[in-house]
Amino acid sequence: MTESSPRARRLTLVAMTLANSMILVDQTAVRLAIPHTIAALGGSVSTFQRVLTANVLPLAAFIVFAGRLGDQLGLRRIFLAGALLFIVSSAMAGAAQDMPWLIAVRATQGVGAALMLPTTLAIVSAAFPERDQGRASASWPAPPPSSRRSARS
DSSP states (O other): OOOOHHHHHHHEEEEEHHHHHHHHHHHHHHHHHHHHHHHHHHHOOHHHHHHHHHHHHHHHHHHHHHHHHHHHHHHHHHHHHHHHHHHHHHHHHHHHOSSHHHHHHOOOOOOHHHHHHHHHHHHHHSSSOHHHHHHHHHOOOOOOOOOHHHOOO
């Protein structure tokens, strides 16, 4: 890797932090919006879990595979493919006219998030010299601690 300027490294860190934050916000915001969305689309209470699972299951299932794809095909390429898939499926979720459509695009969004998530940290690590990687990685957002863990604190 060629040595990049401090400004380029900061921009990379900001971009990857925003991308990761977008995934984390999506996970939180959807949980808050689902009751209204289900009511608007004529779904039932049991649909709530399907909409959440449709996103989280592909995210969890493909995250390790996506990291490996990033190693094999290039971090930037996999990140951009994931970002495009995530953004397009987010727009399609906003335009959903029924519950099956919403569930399908939420699953697609989970795949996009799986492609993005491991590559964001790898891109941050690759952008910084070894001496600065720890500090840069600490700036990268991590998922919030579980409520069970914070209740013990």
